[in-house]
Amino acid sequence: MMNLDEIFVTRNWVGKSVRRDEDIRLIKGEAAYVDDLDMDCAHVAFLRSVYAHARITKIDTSKAEALPGVIAVVTGPEVAKQTKPIVARAITQPAIQYVMADKKVRYVGEPLVAVAAVDRYIAEDALELIDVEYEPLPVVVEIADALKKDSPLIFEEAGSNVLLHDTLEHGNMDAAYQEADLVVKEHFRVHRYSSTPLETWAMIAKHEKGNDSFVVWANDQQPGRSTANVCNTLGIPNNRFRLIVPDSGGGFGIKLAIWPHIVILCLLAKKVDKPVKWVQTRREHLLGGSHAPDCDVEIELPMKKDGKILGLFIKDIENDGSFVHTAGIYGLIKFATMVGCYDIRATRAELLSVVTQKGPTVQNRGVGKPTMIFVLERMMDIAAKKLGLDPVEIRFRNFIQPKQMPYTTPSGEIYESGNYPECLQKALSLSGYDELKKRQIEMRKNGKYIGLGISAGIEPGTSNLGYYYTSRGVPEYMGNAEGAIVSIDYDGNVNVVMGSVDQGQGHATTISQVIADMLDIHPERVSVDSHLDSLVSPFLGHSGAYSNKFNDVDLGAVIMATKKVRDKMVRIASHVLGVETGGLQVKNGAVCSRKDEQKSVSFQEIASLAYKKILLLPEGVEPGLKEIAYYKNPMAKLPSRDDFNVQITHSNSVHVVAVEVDVETGEITFLKYVIVHDCGKQLNPGIVEGMTIGSTVHGIGAALLEEFVYDENGQPLSASFMDYMKPLAGGLPRIELAHMESPCPYTLLGTKAVGEGGAIGSVAAVANAVEDALSPFQVKVVSLPITPQKVVKAVKETKEI
């Protein structure tokens, strides 16, 4: 943490729930999402595979091309000839996949043919005229199918459906097993789900015939990476591709890998004399718009009888579906903080990424941490039960203590600060835990089953994406960094351009608060463009919105650029006022003498010199007041197998939940939901609260409702919001939120991760509460989601959800 006095000249805005600047245009319906951009476009529709696995024997598009209004058509085989395969990152086996299906299809929904027509109505009409012949192949749907010796191969060149198999061990696991009084083991199955933002993927591509270049407007969440991937896949120089990201209707990770479709749109745009637009249908989104993988996790805790955990083993098998780009990532990031909030000195993680005929996967909110915390926090309850300990007590006995901070996990991740025991204590008292326990006993007498669930979770931030390459060797991308440009305009107002993008997180408001306090001006004088234009925005190879990195490196870049501008203004003021820079201060939108505030020059006057009266500038000062800064968190280091320090900040939270389970109908009703959350310094508590609650509801949906279900032929059964059930306003708890504040010593403002935490902690807490409610029936929760059907069946017969 920097000395805040070096950053701020006032403390008027940071830390306050300032209303969001972004909201006005959104509330008035004046936002400009991709589909709203006023352009004369051709519209694209995709014909997609109806088989999960099949060889393509014929594609005949002649009838479609003859339909009046159809402008251009591209097929998978044509695209494969013109592009390089999709780049893989984490997997070690070779697997060749193109942005469209080439010789065979590997999942239902894989793009086969793209049609551009004068409007979307005709584009869809044309799809019905395309003749595709398939030769169906045997399918591989579930992890167990993929692992069978004689399993059909999805990528023949890989020689296996396991594309990554690695074991990472830190500390002495063998000793942990030897010293243990017992080993608690369990096997969990976590389902497939996804954030499914309300706005689907959308993009417009335009080909500039003059210089054979492309301009693309897309709701891309990681434009830095996409720019590189599109150029590489198309085989074009970087300066022939310009990416613009306008307003985006939610991301949550799901828009991190839309670039393969940008490639397709570019190829279509080349054939058409005007821009081509594609807005993904919801069905397309649910089929192939990326999911969090389902997974199988075996877990073992060697323990002492007093509840002390000596080691942690997981065997984590991810069903990464059929997208080589992201395959393998989940296991690796899960592993980075696998010990959660606990002082466990030895870990072993055996990680497998398998391909199947399910849809593509991508980094979904919390990337693997919701699952890791689910299995770990379930294990705490299961171990407690085995040892006759209270679930609260076993957590207290294993927590990392505040005096151990900064704490280095066996694998090398550094937890910078936090007070986990106090966080739990606070959550217990806020929820009236003891009262609820009493009520539980009372209600059971009347045949009512209420249960209490606790989870303690870690929410890391600012991921060093170099970890993707852990099993392959040297990373192609690494570092925890971002860029920003800050300028003072003619009027003395501030303009900010980011290297990152916003999908609803309120970046612009937060940035304007920070700059307002750095320059002592009203935030209304700060205009932030949180959109991106690759021609002007200061982006890096991994720039984008991911891993809760905003209030670390994104803000870091803003602060550094603002300081540069401020220093320059002070230097100019010094010349104008004839006062040494050391004798000057920034106050109320001006630079003035510390001794005599009457000696003052406003930002506007300084800007006038910098832009217009250039010859009056002091010697050696460049004209203009625009500064660029790239900020790398100084703690970042190259991740390696031995020192797997991937993330910089670590927020933590405790969720306490009370539910009532109707054992006849399987219905689950919330009685209480309390979160105590520690994300270090809060810059805008309203924004933090909004994201934390929204994120929590997301996890509740994952725990109880949402699931991508496939039948044995690999046909997706959750292809609309009818069957892919997101939470509605009813049936949710009223979430009570309280905060602690353990500032992060490694970020400029003491901030930590915000955004994913709710989704990480809630899944486990809800599952623990349900199991507790059903304890009179000896039901164990080892899978998700917890549906009414599973509850009733478990109570009546199987004793297992």
Added chain:
Amino acid sequence: MIPSKFEYFAPASLAEAVSLLSKYQEEAKPLAGGQSLISLLKLRLASLKYLVDLAGIAELNYIREEGAGPSGTISIGALTTYAQIKESKLLQSKCPLLPQTASVVGDVQVRNRGTLGGSLAHADPAGDMPAAILALKAELKAVGPQGERWIQADDFFLGMMETALSPDEILSEIRVPVLPDHKMIYRKAARRPSDFAMVGIALCLKARDDQTCEEISIGVTGVTDKPYRAEETEKRLRGKKLEPKIIEEAASAITEGVDVMENMHASQDFRSHLARVYVSRAIAAAGIRS
């Protein structure tokens, strides 16, 4: 997610609508609120050449009482929306089952557009209104080229989205009896509040002060390919005292003779179980005299 092309008609009278349907037969379909049909058209699951929009026919939207006393009835025009039914004071006081059921159909937007006639003619196997119509033993008026005819609710639902209406007939009116001494209840099991029923139970029950069941009718939805009357369960309760054991025994017959549906949300077993639980709870709730 775009409908195929079709030709559109907006007749101003029922007669005109019937003549269009009789001209185009299977190639045409009447459109009411469109909350089911538009969806099918967009998915291109239903394709048709001619769409006959009934919205312009003013004579199909009303709720009115006919006759008075125990033999009285209430007539409801087929284009009356769920929202109108939910908010109708007349129905709330004289046939509360309909407003109660309508209030849990879909969401506000669906209830503002969707119509009673549309729901019944569409005959979704998990629709809510059909269960209520069965429990009320309503009569349905169909108007076709040969004039009008009345169909008993019990005879109306034939199978998966299949009714007794012929392609050139339009359901124009639903007539329900006024049942002053009956308890009426609709109970629905759904994953989320606005979802289709995994099981829906509509119940009309007349019980004496001593809890003896005098008359009962039960409409069931969501369980099989069409909504149905739970006749065996009714039979086991008629004339009996509404005691837990009797109710349980009667509830166990709720899916008797029925081929129970199965999908990702509910297996056959679970659905049958839910039907038993929900009918028991509905009866228990209705059997207690207030």
Added chain:
Amino acid sequence: MKVPVEITVNGTRHRSEVEPRLLLVHYLRDVLDLTGTHVGCETGLCGACTILLDGEAVKSCMMLAVQANVRAVETVEGLSVEGELDAVQRGFWEEHGLQCGFCTPGMLLSAHDLLRRSPQPTEEEIQRAIHGNLCRCTGYQTIVKAIQNAGDKMRAGKPSAASSSPSTRGRR
């Protein structure tokens, strides 16, 4: 074959010739260029396309444009008067009732439908009233507060409580 329609949108009467299969949401977005009404699911399950038809909330992706013939449509663009946020919009702004904003126009119009029928709704009534509107960002809690806030404002008869007009200086 195109058919003539006459639809009043936000108080302005529009005459157009449309294909019968044209969805109302596309009529609003593509023909009238009113892009505040969004498409989130196409199957009538997310409510992002909610508008008011003769004052009642309906999903414009579940309707044909021809079905709105000679009727009155209100969209999000018609809510603010002379640039001033109306009570519901203001409630959403004050209570942080949105994040990405994609569901917001539909939420605003569902809120209008509710507050017209029930000026002082309970928390549960509000939840029921927005069952047809999905939001992934907020978890609904602040949306419920926003609608309560709007109800309070409307009952107090001050559609725009504050005198200062919020700026729209944020760049689009």
